Amino acid sequence: MSDTATIEAGAPLAIKQGVPLVSQPRLLGAMLDRSVARFPQRPAVDFMGRITTWAxxxxxxxxxxxxxxRLGVVKGTRVALCLPNTPYYPILFFATLKAGGVVVNVNPLYVERELTHLIEDSGAEIIVTPDVAEIQARVLKVAGETGIRHVISCPIADVLPAIKKFAYKLVKRAEIGRAPRTPQHLFFADLIAGNGTPTPVPVQPDEVAVLQYTGGTTGVPKAAMLSHANIVANTDAMLVHVGGETPEQDRVLGVLPLFHVFALTNVLTFGTLVGAEMILLPRFELKQLLATMKRTRPTYFPAVPTIYNALANLKADQIPDLSSIKVCISGGAPLPIEVRHAFETNTGAKLVEGYGLSEASPIITCNPFDGLNKEGSAGLPFPGTTIEIRDREDPARIVAAGEKGEVCARGPQVMAGYWHNPAATEAVFADGALRTGDVGYLDLDGYLFIVDRIKDMILCGGYNVYPRVIEEALYEHPAVIEAVVIGVPDAHRGQAPKAFVVLDPPGAATPSELRDFLRDKISKIELPREVEIRDTLPKTLIGKLSKKELVEEELAKAAR
Structure with missing residues (x-):
């Protein structure tokens, strides 16, 4: 549990898990090469029933x-992957790295201005998109405005089983993009048509592999520079945490999007390290998830609380047989105790909570799979990780056991900094420890408890939603003169955004009209659940809009 024999109450506390982490810094591609060599005929990817072997x-x-x-990717070229979970993602993730490039993860739900920011900030030269008409059109439009050299479209039908391919083309034909081939735009088949032997590129493990965008404390998306060694270390720690490899092949259910850092480690790189079968679903649909569980009988099931809550609320005759699952791992948002209890009671599966952030590749703590799983705790430090609780007013001081402060972390999975943002990088470290922006404490057993969030961020179904993005979109409406967005309790998603606005002239728009106004400016995840129009909004003594009073009001409503 801890490498400290006795923890004295009142003593400054930094906890490191006693399980050693032996992680040799190496390239992510080395994990792929190892599994291809060891398990060539084993299933590597199951996508809607179509199997791709490791070979x-x-x-x-x-x-x-x-x-x-051949398209010009050299060492350091940024390639943006704007893809849902399909076989294209693992192929192009590892292909980018093998070509010497850097992966830029992009949410396919991003609207044009979000895409524009990520492309311009990262300097991406190539972007990959599914041939889903809505996404493809958005990507092509932004690509034409940002200097992207090539757009690669990936036809969804081509990676489906034969029968489903025929049905998809028939039923979804109106949703399939029809963009023509041009010098800028090509298809996946064009990409792989030539010689299949890439030129080796000398890359070191400490060089950047992935730019993972996160809002941090300001709400302005910044790219965490995750090196090969960072992600490999977190993946190796995952293997130590689960107790090592087993002779039988594991099956990891990937309903979480691979562009999200939680799934990147818990599904893609962990699955690659152990030669597991990665069962990929393009999105969360409960009926499809249940059918997939029944068909594939996964052994690991990482997900967000929203998904576990949906399973926990199923009727008895709808609950799938989860006896094959060794453990379910919850992350991306706080796991309510009630959800954990209901899920474990109703399904019989074990559910543990972990905690992390993009800047740490992402896991820094997790409850043990075998051992004490403390109520409301984010768990013990991950193997090789040190957790420190530092005074919020004096970050140089590590506080005592049980005392609240800012959660900070050290370990080989922690990023070197933010891409082209030295000021933000300097601000996010305290004496070399990563500042999470969350308030918590360590108990005498070394378990971490998160009690508050410093960040102005809403955790909505496992996604980071930044109020500033929504507020700026609201201010584009000519009648909105003041706008504040906060997170409010949501039974389904954990939290949901709610907007408060002041209009001039009064009555110039209704709440539903304002929500409609936002639809093409922000993603569906960011769309406020509710817009409340007020005559005035609370302000601080210096006239700054204040959220504290609104948060207190909403929490009081939720408690009634």
Missing amino acids: ELGAAVDRAAAGLQ
């Missing part, structure tokens, strides 16, 4: 890497 995955990665190099 097939390795060959596809090589062909795609060679294709990227």
